[in-house]
Amino acid sequence: MKTNKILAIISITAFSISGSLSAYGGGQMGGGNASIERPDNWMEMSQEERQSFMQSQGMEDNENRLMNKNRHEEIEDMTEFEREVFQSTRQLKNQRTNTSQNTNKKNQSQNRFTQNVKKANNYKKFTGILKQKKNFSDGSTIKNKEAVDFLQQRGILDGYGDGSFKPKNPINRAESIKVLLESIGETPDEVTTKIFSDVPADSWFSGYVNKAQRQGIIKGYEDGSFKPEKTVNQVELLKVAFESFGIDLTDYPITDLPTEDDMNAWYAPYLQYAIDNNLLDLEIVNPGEGMTREAFSEVIYRLIQQQEAI
16 A cells, blocks of 8 residues: 555655544554544535644645645545545635635626726616526527626526527617616516507517607607617617616717727717726727627626626
């Protein structure tokens, strides 16, 4: 039995395993000044309790050296208790690493969404029950899955009847209004009257369209239509999003936009605010281009995170 390797790994003068350990084929390893036995309740201990035990026996200081000795042949030479100690040490190290990474990610996220924020007067913090996360059939093609899952679980945005999400599809006027009203905690109207000629009272989006029109968020066209299936471009979506949330951009300073035309355009304050607060990535800025479902999901996700961070 190659116990010298284990002795070198954990740097203990003598490692004694007795009692119930004998049932695993182990035994005592040497004598000397130090003797460490397998606790009777080792199997019932939590990770924290095992951590405390290893610290009390001076084993914690040798964690890095123990973690480096993880080749298959060396693990095979270990007794049952030694393997348990090894696994506990590895699990605890991984837990600490994950905790540190999650903390850093949270701090980065908080900094990311609080650069130059204006409070949204219409935003109501979510207090509902999260829905079960869906596994969309095309989920592997969604580049910002975290944002999509976030909105889907809050009931803000969903997939299609065939189980797909279709992330690259451009979002239309009806979908965008539904997303925006749900994002700020608004419910659709009970439709009793037909406001727009192309919005049937029994359509899934009629209550949202009527609510948005009544609140002054949207207007129809001169011919009395709403054109629910029409694609909405980036800057139109930014405008209606900020107005829906109640973010006042009156006299917002225009300082640095991609082109001179952007600087002088009607949408300049909306685009500037989006860029200033990292709501829209510079590499995808194209004011006249329709926004995809995944891109719009990211904007709304960041906007909600921004409001909940202030």
